[in-house]
Amino acid sequence: MLEIKNLHVEVDGKEILKGIDLSVGKGEVHAIMGPNGSGKSTLSYVLSGRAGYEITKGEVLYKGQNLFDMEVEERAAAGVFLAFQYPIEIPGVTTMTFLKTALNAQRKARGEDELDAVKFLRLVREKAAPLNITDEMLKRPLNVGFSGGEKKRAEILQMALLEPGLAVLDETDSGLDIDALKVVSDGVNALRSPDRSMIVITHYQRLLNHIVPDKVHVLSKGRIQRTGGKELALELEESGYAEFAEA
């Protein structure tokens, strides 16, 4: 599904990713853990196509297509989804308008029929209910005045609606209390499918109790330092990242 090959990325002339190799198979969930400043968020932004990151070497293939040949919106339409660590507040655009515009833009890009208001409303309500997202919240401007938990739930709703092939969850657990973490994790788990791969980026192991990964990678100093199964996360919880910081 996703092949990252020898990826080197610079920001403002400083090398942040120093040769990442990562292969995520169809339906797999990979966790990327690491200390602050290790390049975790850089990786997520590079995959989704944010400006300001210079790819100096390497390539990323998604379903065999070179991601770096695609615009941000083309990647999204092809099925790459980033759940933001800090979802952006957009005053004046209601969540509903945003969701409909996004979904129909992707459908259009894929040559599918756009959903009319009635069908869309039915769909969005169906996806929103398990995430405890009310109609009232959908009518509010996107993320404006949302609590941390509401923002993360709204991200998962977007993912549920857009049904990506690859979801990158960037620190989705940050700012969540235990209850919110459970709702969000349940939402993510409900979206696990043999056709959907996920990369779960997190600093802490606790998220991985809820979203159990197939593989865990430790990213530090711009490189993947170690790869293991889900038990690696527990080990890190014990020992911390000190070992890798010195590596």
Place this chain on the structure above:
Amino acid sequence: MSSTVEQAYLDAFAGLTPEGEPAWLTARRKAARGIFEKTGFPHRRVEAWKYTDLRRMLAKDGYVPAVPYEGPLAYDVETVGPAATAFGAIERHRLICVNGFYRPDLSGAALPDGVSVKPLSEAVKEEGFEALLGADELLYPLNALNTALMQDGLVIRIGKGVKLDQPLHLVHVTTSAGASAAHMRHVLQLEEGAKAVFFETHMGQGGEGYLANHVMETALGEGAELTHIKLQDEAKDALHIAAHRLALGANAQYYGFTLTLGARLSRHETEIRFDGEGAHADAHAAIALSGSQLGDVTTYVDHAVPGCTSNAHIKSVLDGEATGVFQGKVLVAEDAQKTDGRQLSNALILSRDASMNAKPELEIYADDVQCAHGSTIGELDDDALFYLRSRGIDEETARTLLIRAFLEEVLETIPLEDAKADVERLTIGWFAGTDVMEVEG
């Protein structure tokens, strides 16, 4: 100091003022002309016109007086743009002016009860009318020019306690008539407890670059309520200079909104004076310009008495080489305690060559007041654009969504749903290639 430009302008209008006017008006015109001859067209060395150099714009052109147009009215989207359809879905009473002259034959037949509409030339002959034309108009060069040269206008009175069940819609159309200039003077009076909605549209055919210099004087009696929505979508080569001077009685309520889309140079000046306590005035505006257009929104709010509130929020979107101007002044007199006066200008700059000049000012002599002013000038938020695009929304649509969202904050203050929808429609029409979907429910 005036020059040959001004003299040529005045000469062109020689002998065109209506005959048989009362002596006071002749004297007023003469005084006004004298003032205009001294000041000339305002230019950038005149503080109040620092950013809007009208003289420079006029220096190139000779103007001829607009002449009454007698033919059938043919204005539509084809000839004057989308403003032709504004408020079309709303039951309203239309008052139509063509090339600066009122056309009662084209306007709605039966006026709503309790409203009187007279052409200026008739109204000036009435006892006591002198007092309705503001004397301090002479402080303003373009107002003085208007007084000196005004030929027609409407005097609209809404009687005590009359609550209009239909909006009045004052339509200004300029047909292709050479480089013509018109100076309309309107007077709008709402007596005690009256309530009205007033739409105003301005549009015209391009080609020769006409000039419209409008003055409207509005008086709201005690407890009167006026909702006023103005759409300025003049031809792209036209000049539009409008001054709206209002006096508010005790507990009167004014809501004003102006949309500036048209003209190569425009200025909408609102002057609000509070004469009685407990009144409130909103003077909001949206500006959306491109090319080399300049749009100026200037507000003066005179809190002369205690306990009044005012709010002016101006949102500007500027593309191409367009220039936006906001000048706002809130004056709070020494005994005008418990005043709340606010003004805020937010500008969104879409291109490197567009610019915004914002000058909010407060002049406060009272000590127990709440006043605030602010100004922001920014670009589209890259993070927000990225966020939208990362969900599959193409860049063009994402930009449009964000621009609309920016303007929404002021558009949503429009208290009438249908009118708001029309203003939005016209504003959206300004953006090219929009593909934004709305969701009900």
